[in-house]
Amino acid sequence: MSIPLRLITGFLGSGKTTFLMNYLDVFSSSRKIGVIQNEFSSSSIDGQLIRQNNGVYKMLEVNNGSVFCVCLLGSFIDSLAAFIEDHNPDEIIMEASGMSDPISIGQIFQSVKLRNKVYLDYSWTIVDARNFFNMKAIRSRLEHQIRIANTVVVNKIDLAGNDIEFVVEAIKKINPFASIERSSYARISFDWKKKAFNPSPIIESLESCKPDLQSVVIKSSRIIRIENLKLFIDSIKDEFIRVKGFVNTDKDKKTIVQGIFDDYSYFEVDWFPEITELIGVGTFNNSEDYTKKFEAYCND
Amino acid sequence: MNGLSILEKAFKLEETERVPWVPFVGVHGGKLIGVDAESYLKSSKNLVDGISKAVELYKPDGIPVAFDLQIEAEILGCKLIWSKENPPAVVSHPLSEGVELKSLSLPEKTDGRIMVVLEAASILRKKYPDLALYGLITGPFTLALHLLGSDIFMKMFEEPEYIAEVMGFCTQVGIRHSEMLMESGCDVIAVVDPMTSQIDPMSFETFVSPYVGEIFNKIRMKGKYSSLFVCGNAQQNIEVMCNCHPDNISIDENIPLEYVRDLALKKGISFGGNLKLTSVLLLGNELDSQMEAVSCLDLGGKKGFILAPGCDLPMDTPVANMQAVSGLVHDEYLQEVARKLEHTSSLKPLNLEGYWIKGKVIMDIITLDSASCAPCQYMVEAVKQASIGFGDRVIINEHKIKEKVGIRMMMALGVNNVPTICINGRVAFISQIPRKSELEKAIKDAL
Numbered sequence: 001m002s003i004p005l006r007l008i009t010g011f012l013g014s015g016k017t018t019f020l021m022n023y024l025d026v027f028s029s030s031r032k033i034g035v036i037q038n039e040f041s042s043s044s045i046d047g048q049l050i051r052q053n054n055g056v057y058k059m060l061e062v063n064n065g066s067v068f069c070v071c072l073l074g075s076f077i078d079s080l081a082a083f084i085e086d087h088n089p090d091e092i093i094m095e096a097s098g099m100s101d102p103i104s105i106g107q108i109f110q111s112v113k114l115r116n117k118v119y120l121d122y123s124w125t126i127v128d129a130r131n132f133f134n135m136k137a138i139r140s141r142l143e144h145q146i147r148i149a150n151t152v153v154v155n156k157i158d159l160a161g162n163d164i165e166f167v168v169e170a171i172k173k174i175n176p177f178a179s180i181e182r183s184s185y186a187r188i189s190f191d192w193k194k195k196a197f198n199p200s201p202i203i204e205s206l207e208s209c210k211p212d213l214q215s216v217v218i219k220s221s222r223i224i225r226i227e228n229l230k231l232f233i234d235s236i237k238d239e240f241i242r243v244k245g246f247v248n249t250d251k252d253k254k255t256i257v258q259g260i261f262d263d264y265s266y267f268e269v270d271w272f273p274e275i276t277e278l279i280g281v282g283t284f285n286n287s288e289d290y291t292k293k294f295e296a297y298c299n300d
Numbered sequence: 301m302n303g304l305s306i307l308e309k310a311f312k313l314e315e316t317e318r319v320p321w322v323p324f325v326g327v328h329g330g331k332l333i334g335v336d337a338e339s340y341l342k343s344s345k346n347l348v349d350g351i352s353k354a355v356e357l358y359k360p361d362g363i364p365v366a367f368d369l370q371i372e373a374e375i376l377g378c379k380l381i382w383s384k385e386n387p388p389a390v391v392s393h394p395l396s397e398g399v400e401l402k403s404l405s406l407p408e409k410t411d412g413r414i415m416v417v418l419e420a421a422s423i424l425r426k427k428y429p430d431l432a433l434y435g436l437i438t439g440p441f442t443l444a445l446h447l448l449g450s451d452i453f454m455k456m457f458e459e460p461e462y463i464a465e466v467m468g469f470c471t472q473v474g475i476r477h478s479e480m481l482m483e484s485g486c487d488v489i490a491v492v493d494p495m496t497s498q499i500d501p502m503s504f505e506t507f508v509s510p511y512v513g514e515i516f517n518k519i520r521m522k523g524k525y526s527s528l529f530v531c532g533n534a535q536q537n538i539e540v541m542c543n544c545h546p547d548n549i550s551i552d553e554n555i556p557l558e559y560v561r562d563l564a565l566k567k568g569i570s571f572g573g574n575l576k577l578t579s580v581l582l583l584g585n586e587l588d589s590q591m592e593a594v595s596c597l598d599l600g601g602k603k604g605f606i607l608a609p610g611c612d613l614p615m616d617t618p619v620a621n622m623q624a625v626s627g628l629v630h631d632e633y634l635q636e637v638a639r640k641l642e643h644t645s646s647l648k649p650l651n652l653e654g655y656w657i658k659g660k661v662i663m664d665i666i667t668l669d670s671a672s673c674a675p676c677q678y679m680v681e682a683v684k685q686a687s688i689g690f691g692d693r694v695i696i697n698e699h700k701i702k703e704k705v706g707i708r709m710m711m712a713l714g715v716n717n718v719p720t721i722c723i724n725g726r727v728a729f730i731s732q733i734p735r736k737s738e739l740e741k742a743i744k745d746a747l
Contacts, residue, residue: 011450074582075383077578099498101554107579136503137456138500
């Protein structure tokens with residue numbers, strides 16, 4: 001059975017490591033957790049902080065830009081495959097560098113070495129509420145991470161003062177579908193019944209069936225008409241339990257799409273300079289190239 | 301036309317007979333000669349041997365001497381962690397650990413591993429006079445991030461004057477390093493600045509443009525060429541990158557090639573990229589690599605475009621995949637085949653139940669189209685000639701991949717190359733036209 005990987009992203013100082021430690025505090029004694037840490041800068045400090053946590057887990061530290069640079073992804077695939085083989089965790093939680101691209105992370109799960117072994121199940125993006133509007137220089141990277149998050153954790157609300165609701169409003173414009181949690185010290189309720197945490201509310205209900213899930217990433221520079229996008233989604237519903245992402249549906253428009261099983265929502269937004277990116281989770285035909293299938297519905 | 305000449309034409313946006321090809325062979329060169337990444341990057345001899353092997357195998361028009369963005373950082377006091385398969389990683393940031401900027405000095409030739417690369421460049425220059433040699437330097441923003449760590453992003457807002465000072469210093473480091481590389485024989489200086497993909501256009505214009513622009517001017521004054529290489533999701537910055545006036549910009553698979561093409565050509569700048577590194581070159585097969593290459597060639601065109609991988613080749617990139625790309629660059633027939641195969645993902649293989657006939661040999665020839673393509677015609681003719689003596693015991697079928705049914709047959713037979721001969725469902729001869737005696741023997745064996 002493939003292992004769910006849960007991803008924590010966010011820029012340096014947003015509270016990712018604290019969030020990870022909170023998560024381990026709650027779950028490391030009841031589940032066999034694999035922890036992956038990647039920071040583009042020195043990781044020894046964060047690594048030590050995690051190790052001081054008394055929970056039981058196995059750790060893979062990735063000290064270079066593996067989860068940032070496309071040229072190093074192959075090496076990360078090998079490390080992750082070996083980690084899974086050696087430790088066979090029930091789940092993996094990964095704290096990714098603030099500069100990493102979550103979509104690239106999702107893409108590697110389609111590789112032969114990782115297919116059917118691990119899938120991208122859930123992602124949290126941790127946002128520093130106090131500095132959210134100050135991070136102008138890296139705005140587009142931050143927005144990208146928010147866009148693909150299942151839950152955005154607006155952290156350091158104790159320091160943000162009156163700005164907090166402006167931050168939340170700005171985040172909702174970037175990703176209208178994400179759950180939003182407000183927190184101090186990256187502490188959110190990990191009650192699994194609450195939607196904010198329950199990583200896979202539908203998939204959890206399939207526990208008794210134990211499906212072998214996979215994740216797939218579709219990336220394309222093509223434009224697709226909205227009606228064709230819906231036809232494409234219809235064509236894959238049998239295989240995809242869940243899909244989300246943002247799609248170029250016109251030269252100056254994008255559509256954010258999110259859905260589970262048959263229930264899909266489409267939300268049109270102004271264009272931003274990124275290619276179409278969709279992440280899906282489901283039980284797939286391994287030989288299908290879903291990017292090519294998507295592009296067959298494109299109209300240019 | 302030699303490699304440097306064809307690249308010069310591309311830099312000047314002159315139409316070329318074929319698209320120039322520059323494989324970014326970094327630590328992959330170590331794999332070619334059987335050494336690990338650390339040994340490769342620390343030895344001039346290994347760099348020369350690795351690049352020489354790459355030249356032999358991949359027939360490039362240009363190639364980097366070394367792909368290592370940590371040389372300057374190490375000299376300036378950053379600690380590195382070495383790896384067997386990748387370039388080293390920077391794991392400390394002196395300017396965030398109490399070191400003052402004014403205590404840092406510009407590098408000399410004898411510092412760190414600079415001489416390793418300069419010696420390799422000199423030797424390669426003499427060995428390959430017609431090949432364009434690329435000397436890579438770490439772009440000033442990425443170097444600044446190595447020195448400061450991720451703090452740089454907040455300091456850009458909180459202490460812009462200090463960041464300007466750091467950028468000024470990193471620019472002088474880049475200029476010094478470029479001069480050394482040019483003196484050693486490099487024709488093109490690639491300013492590799494991946495961290496600029498993290499910032500928005502306005503920040504780029506403030507904190508990057510004036511600095512890289514200064515480096516490009518110095519390179520131009522020496523009569524050499526410059527490339528600004530940014531990997532990562534840098535689509536928002538393509539215009540401002542062009543506005544820095546390098547001779548070339550180079551990008552990876554995160555950015556649509558047609559987007560870069562349109563913008564770069566409008567600005568009068570050549571552009572390069574962006575073969576998919578991991579999903580195709582590393583993890584795909586030869587056919588995937590060829591289809592990806594022809595897709596890039598068709599999008600890029602023959603004016604101002606340089607075909608290259610999106611970034612430094614992963615060490616374990618299969619040689620066969622890279623050879624598939626280099627073969628296709630020089631062969632329009634292979635390009636045509638790859639084009640035909642491009643749109644096959646929605647097709648299903650033919651069902652061959654009932655296709656085989658007991659007592660007969662079925663020769664299936666997968667071609668582009670023997671009516672219009674010489675290699676295919678010779679292949680079909682060779683099979684016909686060899687089959688004459690066997691009468692009606694041999695059935696010959698040509699399957700043209702110009703037609704969807706031909707592609708479906710190709711898929712059903714498990715064929716990856718064109719032209720190919722299958723005998724009773726087994727791939728027998730690939731691409732090469734076999735001698736009559738070989739074909740006759742193969743038919744006899746099948747009977």
